[in-house]
Amino acid sequence: MTELLLIDTIGPFFRGYDRRVINWSKIPWDHAGRQGAAWWETVCRELNVIARQAASWGFNAASMDDVAHLADHAWIEPEIRRRIARYRLEMRDCFQVLSCAGLSVYVTMDVFSATPGLLQRLEHERMTVNEYLCGLLDQFFTDFPEVAGVIVRIGEADGKDVHDDFRSQLVIKTPADARAFLQQILPIFEKHQRRLIFRTWTVGAYPIGDLMWHRGTFAETFQDITSHALVVSMKYGETDFFRYLPLNRNFFRTPLAKIVELQTRREYEGCGEYPSFTGWLYERYARELKQAQNVIGCMVWCQTGGWVPFRRLAFIDREAIWNDLNTYVTIRVIKDGALVEDAVRDFARERYLGDSDALLELLRLSDECVRELLYVEEFAQQKLFFRRVRIPPMLTVYWGNLFVSHSLRKLLRYFVRDADGALRSAQRCMDNLDHMIPLAKRAGVPVADIEYMRDTFALLALAREYYFAEDVTDIEERILAAKADYKAKYSKRGLRARYRVKTDFKPLLLNPRHLGWAIQFLMRRQRGYRMVDRLVVLSALSLIYRFIAARRPHWIPGFASKSAMGVDVVFR
Known part of the structure; x- marks a missing residue:
């Protein structure tokens, strides 16, 4: 099967989207629908930059949102159909930009997104979701011959902040539901010679909620499915895009074509506001994946994911250097089998940076800071499950929020036995950050990013002291003072978005x-x-x-x- 190297391209659609915290999971359709010709011209211009750079690095396909807002149907409310008609016209230009750069176009789809009127009509006609989608996709592929396939998400629906004409909901609840969906929908893809990229990502809801890690659920879902049109897409671990996760063993449990999902704009690790390098992590996964059958490529998320205030967009924002670096090294490692060190040096030459050896040393020190201070290493190394979910290995930071609370203190003291080791690693990381500033100057990368990282991680080091030090008589006052200083420094107009520091020192009344x-x-x-x-x-x-x-x-x-x-x- 042809190699598939996908990259997401939705960043330009967030231009002018004026919210402090943005849901980066999909294009804000209501925002895009209100824009005029000049905005759409800017989108196409920036898509052209993304597409040509991505193609030159080795990507051959791009993902774009989404089928629900592009597929017309007579049962959708008339006003919404008028908006869809205009959106289809504008998106055809976007697809053309991607195609001209040499990227095949793949469109995302939640199962199932619908308007209120459409849901009522389905109920009245007693038509199943699968039957409806078969007809919808059949027409969609006829209308959009330039679309190479659809990326299907069945295990997560829209967030609570989404107020759209279409709302997605979880309708596939069991492995049998998923298998029936695939058996009904795959003939449509085969008929039109398109690919169905089926994501195993789930958030733990219903019996299908453990699909991404449970071998029984995985086997039952894909039992007797042999279609050449199907590609199974899996995140590299058994939960979301965190570190300290072994490679998902489901890569070794099916001969079906597979791709690995990798994130280079790390939604839980600052989204590129500071260096959170993934090169060595992904290099290890790439080596292991060579032993798996029929792995045909990857899906790299460089702009999508998370509910965060951070806004740096890969390829099109000069400040997004860390996301660009991650993306470049990732495709070189996955596609070419390059060594991380060689890929970093090549990137430094392409971007006319400074001393590449200094850059590599900075990335090593930063990698240690992320692993040992953004995470609490001893906790992160533990394999824990609750219901159908693998517990994330990060407790104290979530998206754009940094938590310091008495309840977390009790939890971490239960799971972490080597308190002195946790405190020593925090101090070592702060020393690393001091050393990274002169390295940044030599490497020709933004010193301000390292200073921001140092200020943010200083809060984490104070929190670490609160969690594990025995003598903490004034630690609460020091944390509150540091929180106020941090907020004042990074909330001024013109400065980058910051983490929100949420503190709660009220004792947890639990023995x-x-x-x-x-x-x-x-x-x-x-x-x-x-x-x-x-x-x-x-x-x-x-x-x-x-x-x-x-x-x-x-x-x-x-x-x-x-x-x-x-x-x-x-x-x-």
Whole structure:
């Protein structure tokens, strides 16, 4: 099968999108729909820059949003159809830009996105979602011959902040549902000679929620599926784009064509505001993937993902040097099998930077800071599961938020035994950051980015002291003072977006022994489900959560209930 090297290209569509925190998961359709000809010309111009640079680096395909807003259907409300008609015209120009640069066009699709009127009509006609999508895609491929395929997401729907004419919802709930969907939809792709890229990414909802890591769910979903039109797309680990994750073993469990999803704009690691280098991490995965059957390429997310205030866009913003570097090294490692060091030196020459040896040393020191201070290494190395989700290896930072709380202190003290080691690694990382400033000058990269990283990581080092040091008589005051200084420095007009530092020193009224019992009951260190999981955690706990959400909603933290799809999705 032809090699597939995909890159996302939605960044230009966020120009002028005036929100502090942006949902980078897909194009804001309402925003794009309000724009005039000049805005669309800018989008095409920037897409041309992205496409030609990506093609020159070795990518051969690009992803774009999305089928719901591009496929016309008589059952959609008339006003929305008029907006779709205009969007189709503008997007044809965008597709043409990508095609002219040598990139095949792939369009994303959630299963299932619909308007209120469309949902009512489906119910009235007693038509299934699969039947509707077969007809919709059949016409879509006829209308857009330039589209090479569709990237399907079945395990995550729109976030709570999305207020669109179309709303996505999770309709595939079991492996049998997923297999039936594939069996019905694949003949449409075969008929039009297009590719279906099926993402195994899920957020833990319903029995299909463990598809990305559970061998039984994975095997049942793809049982007897042999279509040449199908490509299975998997994130490199068993959860989202974090470090400390072994390569997903499902790459070795099917002969179907597969691609690996990699993120170079690291949504949990600053989104390119500072160097969060992925070269050595992805080099290791690339070596391991050589042993897997029928891995035909990768999907690189360089602009998509997360709910964050950070705005640097790969390829089209000069400040996005760290995302550009990650993207360049990633494609060189995956496509050409290049050594990381050689790829970094080549990038430095292409961008007319300074001393490449200084840049490599800076990246090594930065890599250590990210691994040991952005993460708490001893916790991150532990394999933990709750219900159908592998617990992320990062606890204290989430998207654009840095958390310092007494409840986290208790949790980390339970999981981390070597408190002195955690404190020493924090100090070593702060020393690294001091050394990185003169290296940045020699390497010809932005010194201000390293200073921003040092100021941000200084807060993490203070939090580390709060979590693990025994003598913390004034630590709360020092954290609050540092938080105020940080906010004042990075909230001024004209300066970059900053992390929000959320503090809560109110004691968690839970005995450490009882906390340990609760953790051992709710979490497990094995992939397979225990008897208590099947009897209580996967079933009764859903009912308990729904009761709490209805009767005691204030017990659920606002951040957990309002961001992305909300924590309630984990309990479905």
